[in-house]
Amino acid sequence: MKLSLRWLKEYVDIPTDDPLEIEGVFASLGHEVEGFEVLEVPFSKVTVGRVVEIEKHPNADRLRFCRVDLGDGDLHEIVCGAWNFETGDIVAVSVPGAVLAGGLEVGVRTIRGVTSHGMICSAAELGLGDDHSGIMVLDPDTPLGADFAGFVPFPDVVYDVSITPNRPDAMSVIGLAREFAAYYRTEVRMPESKPVTIDRPSPVEVTIEDTKGCPRYVGWQVDGVKIAPSPIWMQQRLRASEVRPINNVVDITNYVLLELGQPLHGFDLDEVADHKIVVRRARTGETLKTLDGVDRELDVLDLMICDGRGIVAFAGIMGGEESEVTDSTSRVLIEAANFHPPSVMFSSKRHGLRTEASARFERGVDPNLPALAAGRAAHLMVELAGGEALADVRDCYPSVIEPWTVDLDVGEVERILGVPFDRDAVVDLLSRFRMEVEGDSPLRVTVPTNRPDLTRPADLIEEIARLHGYDKFPETLPSGPAGGLSTSQVRDRRVREIMVGLGMHEAQTMTFLGRSELDALALPDDDPRRAAIRVRNPLREEEAYLRTTLLPNLLKAVQYNVSHGLSHVSLFEVGKVFLSAPDPDDPRVPDQPIHLAFIAVGDTGARGLHSTPRATDVYTSTGIVQALFDRLGLQVRIRQAAPAGFHPGRAAEVLLAEEVIGTIGELHPAVGRAFGIEGRVAAGELMLAPLLADDDWWQLEAPSTYPRVEFDLAFVLEERTAASAVVQAIQAAAGDWLESVTVFDEFRGESIGEGRKSLALRLVFRAPDHTLTNEEVAPHRETIISAVAEVTGGQLRGV
Amino acid sequence: MEAFDQLLAQAPARIDLAGDLDALATLEAELVGKKSLIAETRRGLGRLPAEERPVVGARVHEVLRSLQELLDHRRSVLERVAEDRLLEQDRVDVSLGGYEPSIGMHHILTQTVDEVVDIFTGLGYRVASGPEVELAWYNFDALNTPPTHPSRLESDTLYVEYGDPSDEMLLRTHTSPMQARYMEQNDPPVYVVVPGRTFRADALDPTHSPVFYQIEGLAVDENITFGDLKGTLAHFAREFFGSERKIRLMPHFFPFTEPSAEMHMSCYACDGSGCRVCSGSGWIELIGCGMVDPNVLDAVGYDSSKLSGFAFGMGAERMAMVRHGINHIKHFYENDIRVLRQFT
DSSP states (O other), X not given: OEEEHHHHHHHSOOXXXXXXXXXXXXXXXXXXXEEEEEEOOSOEEEEEEEEEEEEEETTEEEEEEEEEEOSSSOEEXXXXXXXXXXXXOEEEEEEEEEEOTTSOBOOEEEXXXXXXXXXXXXXXXTTSOSOOSSBXXXXXXXXXXXXGGGGSOOSEEEEEXXXXXXXXXXXXXXXXXXXXXXXXXXXXXXXXXXXXXXXXXXXXXXXXXXXXXXXXXXXXXXXXXXXXXXXXXXXXXXXXXXXXXXXXXXXXHHHHHHHHSOOEEEEEGXXXXXXXXXXXXXXXXXXXXXXXXXXXXXXXXXXXEEOSSSEXXXXXXXXXXXXXXXXXOOOEEEEEEEOOHHHHHHHHHHTTOOOHHHXXXXXXXXXXSHHHHHHHHHHHHHHHHOOEEESOOEEEOSSOOOOEEEEEOHHXXXXXXXXXXXXXXXXHHHHHTTOEEEOSSSEEEEEOTTOTTXXXXXXXXXXHHHHHOGGGSOOOOOOOOOOBOOHHHHHHHHHHHHHHHXXXXXXXXXXXXXXXXXXXXXXXXXXXXXXXXXXXXOSSGGGOEEOSOSHHHHHHHXXXXXXXXXXXXXXXXXXXXXXXXXXXXXXXXXXXXXXEEEEEESEESOXXXXXXXXXXXXXXXXXXXXXXXXXXXXXXXXXXXXXXXXEEEEEEEEEETTEEEEEEEEEOHHHHHHTTOOSOEEEEEEESHHHHOOOOOOOOOOOOOSOOEEEEEEEEEETTXXXXXXXXXXXXXXXXXXXXXXXXXXXXOGGGOTTEEEEEEEEEXXXXXXXXXXXXXXXXXXXXXXHHHHHHOOEETTO | OHHHHHHHHHHHHHHHHOOSHHHHHHHHHHHHSTTSHHHXXXXXXXXXXXTTHHHXXXXXXXXXXXXXXXXXXXXXXXXHHHHHHHHHHTOOOTTSOOOBOOOXXXXXXXXXXXXXXHHHHHTTOEEOOOOSEXXXXXXXXXXXXXXXXXXXXXXXXXXXXXXXXXXXXXXXXXXXXHHHHHHHHXXXXXEEEEXXXXXXXXXXXXXXXXXXXXXXXXXXXXXXXXXXXXXXHHHXXXXXXXXXXXXXXXXEEETTEXXXXXXXXXXXXXXXXXXXXXTTSSEEEEEEEEXXXXXXXXXXXXXXXXXXXXXXXXXXXXXXXXXXXXXXXXXXXXXXXXXXXXXX
């Protein structure tokens, strides 16, 4: 809330004028200052004067020529365009040399042939309001010739204080004054809340039908008010708090709301049918036109204020048009009630109506405040609006809420805060917050009813810490836990490091998807990735689903980079996807496995003038996966397949221990195009968990120090025979001495026939314990050739 | 023998005159080759009288060694010259780009999270993660958040359609639900950090994103105090933002901590005197924290009369934005390589 420092100081002595120091006190008490504005007197050289004579302007019908006494013995001649004052009125006069709000310098001017030595000022010209319609007529007791700066509520500082939701009591000037009083060990000066009353019976009847929704209702009748603008000081304070001044009666209700934190409503009592007030829930089909001019359909849970005819106000939120205070109002009914926070919150949300009143009721207003606040408003209406407050006050308060007690063990304070506090210190701190403390062990603490946040020892300990000052606690560290990353957490980092080492940039994409992105992946209707979990209240339809695959958003990130001119983009992401199956560890929530996905487009390889780039294709994907698993010490198998969304002839399943853990390859060109990417797109998506499994420590295999024997074999194979099948056949047949087998050539041509290909392989043999001879290896060569023939049908080429 | 003297006297000058390795080879053949005076004399040694033979033999050996030394020295000089010439021809413009291996980058968020996590593992914390689609119970109720709390509204929290509608399911709005989950699954003492994605119904603007990262910290043990919270966060601030950092805790409010606080850190750019980075205040608001509310401990069956603890939650984006002058949260999720590359 925004509030004027001058206002605050009316209730509490603050021993400093330094705005920054005061900001620091607010903050140290937990009331963060979002900002403050220093307001200087908005004018200079404006003097209090009395209008002595008024004549018509000789040359202009709309102007008048005045002689004004400024107490200096002279009569000052001033031309004035306003007509709202008479001879004898006290006014604010700016003489030549004066500066008005907005910087206008006043000089001697000739207006239609008549010289004017200054101006009689309006509120707007002095920065005291928006009223341009006439000049400001001052209180007749204002001393003639005085500097008018002494009569305006400036200079001032307006603080914008952020009140945490647990502190409805602090959403008022008096509430914050109490905080300062506690801080500075002083007392709060309460404003006058006992009006002079007259004994006349009030016809008002108040009935609370729903005492849960409305525990208390005070109605105070004030007769004979004269509606007029409220005084400058009040308007200024309201304006500082961003409340628009309207008229004295309405301003007083708003003023008391800000001052004491009790929302009030003023009814024009003559518009309250039968002088009856009934508090009840709305009925189906009822409507109300609120003060903002909107017709609202009501819910049976909305709490309403009704009169003899029907609904007149939205309880705790906003009044209705029919009974609002107008210029012709003379009898006012001040409503000071207490409403149940959830009820007000429900209606406020449901109707999108947030007001100063609802903001307070939602958080909880002191049920023992209404009578005081109504009295305060009645007093102000007597003083400022000429009203007569009736002594006959309605106060429906069926079950009085008493202050409650909390037992606090003094030792508990030290246990939580870490610093010893003795009984005296605790009593001192709590009593400064208006709590009464009795007893010893435990302390019996009585909490005032405006502090609903204080019900447990922990709540009191916070108050003790807050007033003691958080800055007074030492910085200590807990002793000796033992922790660190788990094996799988270390391996998780290792996966990312390897991917980075493979030249890929890590991405973090949004968790949300739109239906169209799942469609663009060209998945079959029954693909589980289509069964995405929907967000009930999405920000946008494009973000209405939770991702079941990392690929769509990663593709968008790739496209974003391509569109910014990068020729090679290679991104990976590690993140959760959300499946409709239940989580195996907690079936109450959906399965949320972590996936690793990557996408590469454009030419890969080293960069630089002499470097040779390499086009991205399916082998980019298989190479990345092969390298990743190799560096993780895992045996991966890549098996040709045609998974959805991928190029039918350039994709594979990734198997670990014979379990499929992902798919890799080139995306189907149509998928790339759907995401605005031309050319081959290497991609892959794997489950992360199998890569992180905690396996046994690797045991060293010392490299052989003996020389190797190598030979090459070429086989003619059917086109569809996978090279991996040949390699596996060789590995299975070759015996322990086989060190490596590598395909080094792939050939197609007439010499071997259509539908066939030739693969050339280099086999390396090495024994750990002796030098191999060709004679030792030769039998293996024969075994290998027949094994390849048997498993794949491949024939040794050139034999 | 006089011929040898003469030969030795002339040899240095002749050898130095050899201008290249070919000329030196020719000269070497003449001086010490098969047809040289030395070689001939050697071959004739057998024919000399026995008493002369040792004298002449020694002299031949001496001359041969001297000549060979001169020749070898000259050869090494000429070889070096020849190599220098080759190397000079091999010169390139090294200012042209190299064969730069393509190495990727860890995302700035991952870097930030890992760095924060490492600070806490260094203090003995473990690391946990939890579901991002979470039961409202863990996200709110277990954290002492009343059913009427405004943070539960659809204007703040994203709910998902899943499972039994009576078990309200949402995208967790903070990493704090892991406080309850972790304590349910682990006996005290607990020292854990929980990094992870969190979600709010906020449209993307410079400081808000529907998806963001939090890092939760939770310490529950006997005799954990408010001072421990303060000291732990001070340690973090100094590790992450520099050893000169000071912190202060300001009273604040969270439903699941009591007392609650907001940690402010002295500005790293101006050291507290006020600058653009800290909006002139000298302090930067960084972390929400507090002592774990006894209701939270009781809800998971921990004895709040014996155990106490603190919890904190920090935004990873916020940490990175403060440290690296990142002025819009979109930079974390656009994955613009020109941005990602800047953070090493």
